[in-house]
Amino acid sequence: MHTSDLVVETTALTKRYRGGQLAVDSLDLKVRRGEIYGLVGPNGAGKTTTLRMLVGLIRPTAGTALVAGxxxxxxxxxxxxxxxIENPAFYTYLSGRDNLRVVAHYGGIAETAVDTALEEVDLLPAAKGGYGSYSLGMKQRLGVAAALIKEPELLILDEPTNGLDPQGMVEMRGLIKSLGTAGRTVLVSSHLLSEMQKICDRFGVIQNGRLIAEDELADARQAGLLIRGNPAGRVRVALERVAGAKAIAVRDGAFMVNADHVQAAEIHRALVRAGVEITELRPAERSLEEVFLEITGGRQ
Amino acid sequence: MIGPVRGEWLKAWRSPYLWTVGLLMMLVLLVRGYGLDWFLMSQSPATLPAATIESYKQALAPAAFAQQALGNPGGVTWALEFVLGVLLFGSEYGWRTLAAMLMVGPSRATVFGAKTLVLLAVVVLLVLLRFVTALASSVISAVTLDLPFSLPPAGGVATAFAAACLIAITYASFGALLSLIFRRASIAYAVGLTYLFVFEDRAFGVIAKSSAQSLRDLTMGFPGPNSVALVHNLGGGTGSAVAAANTGSVQAAVVLAVYCLAALGIGCAILVRRDET
Structure with missing residues (x-):
């Protein structure tokens, strides 16, 4: 891959704090232009430390990083x-709009961008309200607005759904997905794997400061084919004939067949020949949680 | 630099905390510099000794307004100036807004420079307000107590104003430095106010009245006694001015300026070099 295709590239990035704690250990991270990349890991895995190094808040002990060139x-x-990074931080005595004005001044951005950013996160109606009176979801959205005001090519969000209620999570999820369009790259971290599964194009799993899995996650999530049909006895016989008895398992009333997607047509034909009424036949995927637990050995 | 300065100014201008400290400064000046003396003069002049009445008249007259603005508030106002420094720098740690600002774009040195410029501007404006308040109070005193209405020479007022600014900037810089060192406004207040009230106000005051010359010389290396010396030499009155009697204005001003530069230099180095976790 050409280097210019990478918006974030770290090589052996390491952070050891003064007390000796190794927070990030030789991390090689590559985030491609235009993707939504999820940095997944349990609390204390090194996600926030990594992001802090990427924005220059803390300096690495060793290794190199290039961010947006x-x-x-x-x-x-x-x-x-x-x-x-972590929770959004603003001045409680200022309104949402004035907080963004401060950010705009700092960034050398025209104040006209303030309302545009507020509109993008649906906060324009509450722009005059004091930040101190905002709900957690509104604070998170103002944080995103502050990040967007620069029209960045890379958006870094650390645990953006943390503490949000289900409605807030849905809204934030939709917002992040919409932000990942138009060539913008999003690097988002979370320990909420199910949330990341709904948002991200690619994942990296970080544990004890090390990236322990990345692209292979997509393969790892594939779990063969899921088949439902009637009568069940005839389905089993037909599947055993095509895939073998050892390749078949039953979960929640569905047959899980350890078979490649390209075998789906062959299996479909066999079921039809056996006179089975097929109600469902699709690729089965394991949840990110299942894969994550398998990779980390359940040490989440 | 202009953008970050505008951002800092917006925060400062809208901050209710800075307005509160500014109002407290004026209240201290009005009560300690004018209110109490005016009350005694207007309510019970017959019971006061003639010398006391004369000293009150001199202090309340417009001719002494610059000295009143410079010196009479004393330690409390210096403590409030220290609070200004903590408010502008230390509060950012409490709100965790410093890291957010550092991620926006300007270099850390620029962020420090913008904050420092706005701190200096706020301090100078409040000193100016103190002088205007003192002038207004002295005019009211002159009208109500029938005092002579003559203003001091402009040069004297300018010198007093510059000295008041230097002292204020010294204490505000001290507050900024402690905030950056401790990354907590609360501990910066605790350390700074303990130093101001226990050492500068009490311990150095006692030493100033003692005969231990070596200790008295030693205290002249600290900001408090040099501030007292500057005020004393320019005609302002504070209780422990005795210790400073032998210290010239220039020497005192140089010591304070060195403290300012050192505090701001060390503060900048800390902000630029340290991890912000």
Whole structure:
């Protein structure tokens, strides 16, 4: 892959805190332009430390990183990045709009961008309200607006759904997916695997500061074919004939067949020949949680 | 630099906390510099000794307004100036907004520079307001107590104003530095106010009245005694001015300026080099 296709590229990035705690250990992370990349891992895995290094808040102990073509923390690079690390932080005595005005001044951005950013996160009606009176969901959205005001090519969001109620989670999920369009790259971290599954194009699993799985996750999630049909006895006989008895398992009333997607047509023909009424036949995927637990050995 | 300065100014201008500290400064000046003396003069002049009445008249007259604005508030106002520094720098840690600002784009040195410029502007404006308040109070005193209405020479007022600014900036810088060192407004307040009230106000005051010359010389290396010296030499009155009697204005001003530069230099180095977790 050409380097210019990568918006984030780290090589052996390492952070050891003064107390000796190794927070990030030789991390090689590659985020491609235009994708929504999920950095998944349990609490304390090193996600936030990694993101803090990428925006220059903390310095790596070893290793290198390039973010939006610049070293982390370089003003030229920061101007192309929008980031919300941990919870959004704003001035409680200022309104939502004035908080964004401060950000705009800091970023050398015209104040006209403020209302545009507020509109993008659906906060324009509450722009005059004091930040202190905002709900957690509104605070998160203001954080995203502050990140968007620079029209960044890379958006870094750390645990954006943390603490949100189900409605807030749905809204934030929709917002992140919409932000990942038009060539914008989104790097989002979370320990909520099911949420990431709904948002991201690719995942990296981080544990104890190391990236323990990445692209192979897509393959790992494939779990053969799921088949439902009537009568069940005749389905089993037909499947055993095509795939073999050892390749078949039953889960929640459905037959799970350890078979490749290309075998679906062959299996379908066999079921039809056996006179089975097929009600469902589709590729089965394991949840990200299942894969994650398998990769990490259940040490989440 | 202009953008971050505008951002910092917006925050400062809208901050109810800065307005509160500013109002407290004026209240201290009005009560300690004018209110109490005016009350005694207007309510019970017959019971006061002639020398006391004369000293009150001199202090309340417009001719002494610059000295009143410079010196009479004393330690409390210096403590409030220290609070200003903590408010502008230390509060960012409490709200966790500093990291958010550092991620926006300007370099850390630029962020520090913008915050420092706005801190200096706020401090100078509040000193100016103190002088205007003192002038207005002295005019009211002159009208109500029939005092002579003559203003001090402009040069004297300018010197007093510059000295008041230097002292205010010294204490505000001290507050900023402690905030950056401790990354907590609360601990910066605890350490700074303990130093101001226990050491500068009490311990150094006692040493100033003692005969231990070496200790007295030692205290002249600290900001408090040099501030007192500057005020004393420019005609302002504070209780422990005795210790400073032998210290010239220039020497005191140089010591304070060195403290300012050191505090801001160390503060900048801390912000630029340290991890913000």
């Amino acid at each position: 610049h070293k982390p923390g370089a003003p030229a690079g920061l101007r192309r990045i929008g980031a919300v």
